[in-house]
Amino acid sequence: MKIIDDKNYYKMSELVEQTALSNHTISFYHKKGLLPNSLSTSKNMKYYPEITITVLNMIKYFKDNLSFSIDYIKELFDYYNINFDDRADLILQSIQMISSEIKNPISKKDLLDLNVEEAIKLDLIDDKEIYFKTEIEVLKTFTELRRFDISIQLINEYVQTSKKLAMLERELSSKVLEKTGFLPEILVLDILNSFKPYIFNRHTIEEFKKDI
Template identity: 80%
Template sequence: MKIIDEKPYYKMSELVEETQLSNHTISFYHKKGLLPNTVNTSRNMKYYPEITITVLNLIKYFKDNLSFSIDYIKELFDYYKIDFDDRAELILQSIQMISSEIKNPVFKKDLEKELLDEAIRLDLVDDREIYFKTEVEVLKVYKELRAYEISSQLIEEYVQTSKKLALLERELSTKVIEKTGYLPEVLVLDILNSFKPYIFNRHTIEEFKKDI
């Protein structure tokens, strides 16, 4: 590690050691525009800012756990205008990336207005001009629930319970920071992508079993 302008920077060999990715792979990601800018020394040695390790871990997670292609990850990075200067913001952006697929965009004007207005009021989706695949699927499920005359109150309770779960997730992360002074980005994604869905669905199955 080298200190440049009072900030830590890493050589390629150090990135390889920290992330277990090959020199070739890291160079490829850099050429694709997925990594922050490097600093070149007088010896023409290239140094990468510390946040590069976080970025590489996120890319590795997206590929290995979510089967995202490099081209799609690049598309995500461009859409969310990835912040390479703020690690906390970068982790937050990564949560957005795994929560909503930016595929098959649909303009707000092309969606059923009454349905969308209700979904926005119930806090199922945000109010914006373009919606993507995951959000359109949420609207589709909500429409089907309406067809069964599911009350808005029950949907509101579902959303409120989700918000309470989100607070617990934040508390889990806060406890990790209190213990270590550092929040592992992969742990955050594992809580959202594996830990939460498995536990929630496990207990949902138990509830359904009671009716059988």
């Protein structure tokens, strides 16, 4: 590690050691524009900012756990205008990336057959002009529930419960931060991608079993 302008920088060999990725792979990601800019010293030695480790861990997680292609990861980075300067913001952006697939964009005005405005009021989706695959799936499910006359009150209770769960997720992460002084980005992604869905679905199954 080398300190430049009071910031930590790493050589390629140190990135390889920290992430278990090969030199070739890291160089490929850099050429694809997936990593923050490196610095070159007078001896033509390249150094990468410390946040590069977080970015590499994110990319590895996306590929290994979510089967995202490098081209799609690049598309995500460009869409969310990835922030290489703030680690906390970068982790937040990574959560957004795995929560909503930016595929099959459809304009809001072309979704008149779905209950868009009602879904926005219930805080099921954001109010914007373009919606993507995951958001449209949410809208379709919500519209189908309304066709079965499921009450707005019940759906609102579901949303409010989700918000409480989100607060608990943040508290879990905050406790780790308090204990270690460092928030592991992979732990945050695991809570969102596997820990929460598994526990939630497990208890959903238990509830449905009561009707059998």
